[in-house]
Amino acid sequence: MITRLLLAMPFLTVAVLLLLALGALLFKRNLIKMLMGLSLMESAVNLFLVAIGYRQDGVAPIFTNVPQTLMVLPTVQALTLTAIVIGVATSAMMLSFAMVIYKKYGTVDVRNIRKLNG
Amino acid sequence: MRTALFTAILLILLAGFLQVAVGLPFGKPARTDMDDYFLAHAQDQAAANNVVTSVVFDFRGFDTLGEATVLFTAVLGVGMMFRKLKPGEEYEHD
Amino acid sequence: MNMTKIVRTTADLFYPFCLVFGLYVVLHGHLTPGGGFQGGAVMATGAALLLVSRRYEDITRSLRQNTMKLCEAVGLLMFITAGLAGLFAGGAFLYNGLAGAGGLFGEPVAFGANPGGLNTAGLIPLLNIAVGIEVLGGLTVILLYMLSGVKETEP
Numbered sequence: 001m002i003t004r005l006l007l008a009m010p011f012l013t014v015a016v017l018l019l020l021a022l023g024a025l026l027f028k029r030n031l032i033k034m035l036m037g038l039s040l041m042e043s044a045v046n047l048f049l050v051a052i053g054y055r056q057d058g059v060a061p062i063f064t065n066v067p068q069t070l071m072v073l074p075t076v077q078a079l080t081l082t083a084i085v086i087g088v089a090t091s092a093m094m095l096s097f098a099m100v101i102y103k104k105y106g107t108v109d110v111r112n113i114r115k116l117n118g
Numbered sequence: 119m120r121t122a123l124f125t126a127i128l129l130i131l132l133a134g135f136l137q138v139a140v141g142l143p144f145g146k147p148a149r150t151d152m153d154d155y156f157l158a159h160a161q162d163q164a165a166a167n168n169v170v171t172s173v174v175f176d177f178r179g180f181d182t183l184g185e186a187t188v189l190f191t192a193v194l195g196v197g198m199m200f201r202k203l204k205p206g207e208e209y210e211h212d
Numbered sequence: 213m214n215m216t217k218i219v220r221t222t223a224d225l226f227y228p229f230c231l232v233f234g235l236y237v238v239l240h241g242h243l244t245p246g247g248g249f250q251g252g253a254v255m256a257t258g259a260a261l262l263l264v265s266r267r268y269e270d271i272t273r274s275l276r277q278n279t280m281k282l283c284e285a286v287g288l289l290m291f292i293t294a295g296l297a298g299l300f301a302g303g304a305f306l307y308n309g310l311a312g313a314g315g316l317f318g319e320p321v322a323f324g325a326n327p328g329g330l331n332t333a334g335l336i337p338l339l340n341i342a343v344g345i346e347v348l349g350g351l352t353v354i355l356l357y358m359l360s361g362v363k364e365t366e367p
Binding site for chain 2: 245295306308324332361
């Protein structure tokens with residue numbers, strides 16, 4: 001049982017990270033902290049993708065001077081690369097929104113910016 | 119009230135996540151047909167040593183084009199938000 | 213805001229090394245870990261180093277926003293042009309016709325472990341360079357825009 005738990009450790013980390021991210025999104029009222037939660041969720045998904053493509057005793061899928069040909073799966077790593085770049089783009093967008101909201105309302109608390117004032 | 123509800127939701131999700139996490143096998147991926155094909159043919163079809171780069175730029179090159187477009191669009195959006203204000207136009211709090 | 217002379221000198225010193233390392237990561241993307249996105253991010257790190265150490269008005273004299281926007285657009289256009297060239301040469305968008313054909317980036321690669329040659333992989337290094345230019349321009353423009361929105365205070 002304990003061996004099984006230790007072997008599943010990356011997925012446990014993913015579960016804990018997802019929980020923390022959801023908690024930050026649900027309980028925090030500060031926009032910047034909510035964005036940190038979103039970033040955490042993105043990291044959890046990246047870790048999940050990399051961990052699900054791991055093959056026991058595999059090496060990185062690069063053939064330059066490689067000692068063996070048993071390699072981990074390359075497709076999930078490519079998907080992770082895509083996810084990281086898109087995460088950077090969306091993070092930049094959301095942080096810019098937060099900056100503009102702070103300029104307009106003078107606060108980043110979501111309770112105070114909920115009202116529509118034109 | 120809301121805090122209790124959210125905590126309950128989070129606990130239920132935690133139970134589900136933990137069940138899935140313990141059940142997933144680590145180190146033994148279930149289906150590897152496509153990845154084995156990429157590993158076997160990246161060097162004769164794309165002539166690249168780095169299989170990840172050959173997947174990103176050759177086998178899934180159209181995906182990468184979309185990714186580059188997303189980055190471009192994000193830069194356009196950031197530029198739209200930080201545009202120069204017209205004379206007389208002001209933010210309320212500055 | 214303007215930082216102290218120590219920070220400014222160190223940033224100036226490390227800026228060319230950041231650029232060269234990023235260029236190395238981009239150019240060796242088909243041989244070693246790395247590629248266009250990672251190398252472009254490393255190069256943009258050099259620009260960020262300059263940005264945090266100086267005042268915004270000082271930095272825009274050497275790191276122009278229009279140049280970086282041009283970099284971004286040129287990178288994306290290079291990518292699309294390379295894809296269209298594959299369309300005309302081989303009948304499919306992004307067709308890797310240069311791989312194994314001799315000529316530019318055209319050496320074939322044997323299966324298995326090998327020391328790796330720079331002149332391989334066909335279209336992939338060209339796309340790496342295009343994406344590297346685009347990411348360098350894009351991230352630097354994002355940083356410049358965000359810094360232009362920050363109200364600066366002098367200590």
